[in-house]
Amino acid sequence: MQDLFRRISTAAADMVGSSWTFIVAVVIVLAWAVSGPLFHFSDTWQLLINTGTTIITFLMVFLIQHAQNRDAECTQLKLDELIRAVKGARTMMIRLEDLSDEDLKRLRQEFSELHKGNDLIEKS
Structure with a gap:
């Protein structure tokens, strides 16, 4: 289960961090804004973007935290290996x-x- 989550979160983080995803997000916001007059700037129209962004933000917090934890752990392990390999380095570090x-x-x-x-x- 953890491996599946790692693979999904890594793929999602790569996808979300791309320029194409940013462009898609801008297009969605522009389409929403342009559609305002069509829906008479109704409460439902506003609720659509508010709900969408809230859900995406909520999920992204966990995705980003997982990616950050994993990157920090990998960096730490690399540094540990360098300390171990360098003669005269204090291994207590x-x-x-x-x-x-x-x-x-x-x-x-x-x-x-x-x-x-x-x-x-x-x-x-």
Whole structure:
């Protein structure tokens, strides 16, 4: 079931992210706007676009979140592999996302100090 969802969500995200989908969306909105006088700008006419956009937005939230989670996990795994493969790299960095906010703050400070030290060396 998860594999099916992954395949569907990936295909949908690719499709929705295309320029053609944007063009189709613009055409739909223009057609809706142009049809306003035909339907006398009725409540039903307004409800049509409101309902359609609400449903699409609702579904897209889940689709985008899934795609973002998957991309972040893939990026994290690639970085983990690079850390593992580089001689002298601190392998404790591999699962940084599991550290507490305080631990991350300490590491950020450590790297900030290292960066400042490198700036001084480069200016010399």
